[in-house]
Amino acid sequence: MSATVPSPVVAAAPPGTSERRQRIVALLQARGAILVLVAAALAAGAAFPSFLHLGNLRDIATAASFLGLVTIGQCFVVILGGFDLSVGSMVGLGTVLAAYAAPYGTLGALLAPTVAGLLVGVVNGLLIVRARMAPFIVTLAGLLALKGLAVLLAGESLVIEQPGLFGRIANGNALGIGNLVLILLLCFGGAALLLNRTRFGAAVFAIGGNEEAARMLGVRVERVKILTYCLSGALAGLSGSLLAAHLSSGLSAAGTGYELQSIAAAVIGGVLLTGGVGTMGGALSGVLLLGLIENVINQIGSLSAAYQGLASGAFLLLAVIIQSGLSQQRTA
Numbered sequence: 001m002s003a004t005v006p007s008p009v010v011a012a013a014p015p016g017t018s019e020r021r022q023r024i025v026a027l028l029q030a031r032g033a034i035l036v037l038v039a040a041a042l043a044a045g046a047a048f049p050s051f052l053h054l055g056n057l058r059d060i061a062t063a064a065s066f067l068g069l070v071t072i073g074q075c076f077v078v079i080l081g082g083f084d085l086s087v088g089s090m091v092g093l094g095t096v097l098a099a100y101a102a103p104y105g106t107l108g109a110l111l112a113p114t115v116a117g118l119l120v121g122v123v124n125g126l127l128i129v130r131a132r133m134a135p136f137i138v139t140l141a142g143l144l145a146l147k148g149l150a151v152l153l154a155g156e157s158l159v160i161e162q163p164g165l166f167g168r169i170a171n172g173n174a175l176g177i178g179n180l181v182l183i184l185l186l187c188f189g190g191a192a193l194l195l196n197r198t199r200f201g202a203a204v205f206a207i208g209g210n211e212e213a214a215r216m217l218g219v220r221v222e223r224v225k226i227l228t229y230c231l232s233g234a235l236a237g238l239s240g241s242l243l244a245a246h247l248s249s250g251l252s253a254a255g256t257g258y259e260l261q262s263i264a265a266a267v268i269g270g271v272l273l274t275g276g277v278g279t280m281g282g283a284l285s286g287v288l289l290l291g292l293i294e295n296v297i298n299q300i301g302s303l304s305a306a307y308q309g310l311a312s313g314a315f316l317l318l319a320v321i322i323q324s325g326l327s328q329q330r331t332a
Contacts, residue, residue, distance in 0.1 A: 032322065033269040033285035040292055048299050056295065058178060064291035065180040066091070066246075067261055068284065069239040072191045073232030074262035075283045079195075080228050081208040081275030082135035086124060086142030087236040087262060090117050091255025093150040094240015098166075099158040099250030106166040110241050117237025118230050120146065125226030143259060150252035158250040170245035180242060187235070192280035204228060208275030264316045265290055273320070 045052035070087050077084045094113030101108040120142060127138045160166070172179045195201035203224045206214035215221050236255070244250050269286030271278030293311045 033282045033289065037285045037289050037292070040289060044292060044296050048296070051296070051299065058181070060288065060291045060295050061181045061184070062178050063294070064287050065178075065184040066239045066243050066255075067258055067265065067290070068184045068287045069187060069235050069242070070255075070258050071262040071265045071283050071287050072187055072280070073235035074259075075191070075266045075269075075271055075278055075280065076195070076204060076228050077135075077232050078263065078266050078271050078273065079208045079275055079278045080204050080225065081211065082128070082225070082228075083139060083263065084124065084229060084232045084236075085136065085139040085259045086120060086146055087232060088255040088258035088260075089143045089146035089150065090120055090233055090236035091240040091243065091258055092252050093146045093153075094237040095244035095247070095254045096150050096154040096158055096240075096250035096252055097237075098241040098244035099154065099160050102160045102163060102166050102244070106164070106169065109166045109245070110169075110238070113237035113241040113244075114234050115237070117233035117235070117240075119233070120237075121230035121233030122226065124233065125229035128229070129222040129225050139259075147252070154250050154252050156252060160244065160248045160250070163245060163248045166245045167248055170242050180246065183242065188280050188284050195280060200224065200227065205276055208277075210276075261290060261312075264312060267320060268316055 041052070050056060070091060074084055074087060090113075094117060097113045097116055098109045101112040124135075124138050124142055127133050128135050168179075170180055174182060195204065203214065203219045203221075206217065206219055207221055207224060211221060236258075239258075240255060243254055247254075265286035266278065266283050267273060267286070268289060269279070269282030269284065271283060290312055297311070
């Protein structure tokens, strides 16, 4: 008679272990960029004592404000499941339109680029929704067309002779904080509320997660898509207006590369390229992290600007790999 071999005893996972792991993974996915930003800032401060000086931190935040505004709109679009490659050229065109409008008043200089960006968003959204064209193709065409229009209107640059109040909006400060930084923080705060506390934000997440399921739940998918591209275009135009105020000129080449940098900042901040996941706090951390890299390379001095691209690309690749791993853990 053969002896019975006892079955190996498998220890059961403690109750709630899976839920706790899911919560930890979700927290890392949403807040990981903030932790990386803090760690990178401390490391930079240890390597360069001047890095953590208030003036240097203010410079980083100010320089990042223009890309930050663009990233807010891009974040909405990527969470929706799309891309907006026209935003960089819209920034350049925005500076030119602001320069033309500045002599007629500050309000016009702020509104003209913003409204133009809104209209570009309407066109992008309608072509994507009604003509069923791919967002990549539509917004790439917008990138080329807007860049050409900016050059036609201003050539290389258009100087604002007396920026006045318009210039002070971008270069002034309140309570020791630069106006540009305050505008950036207010816009990110408002965008966070819009994304997380409104039906529109819930619809953006739903469409990015599963468009057909969102449609079956009654979400007006076409309308939300158009509004999202309008938001992206308007923020790019506003960024161009503030950049013109900061530089006292309209530059047709301004914003070059912002379309890719804004996507990179969003992804580094935890926004999934496949859509449906992302936070504004993470996106802001991604923007500041890119600004930190640029600042550190400038402090080293002996390195060329190419190293900034290498470092940013490495961070982007690492972020995508980590996000992919975390997503698999959440679905496991």
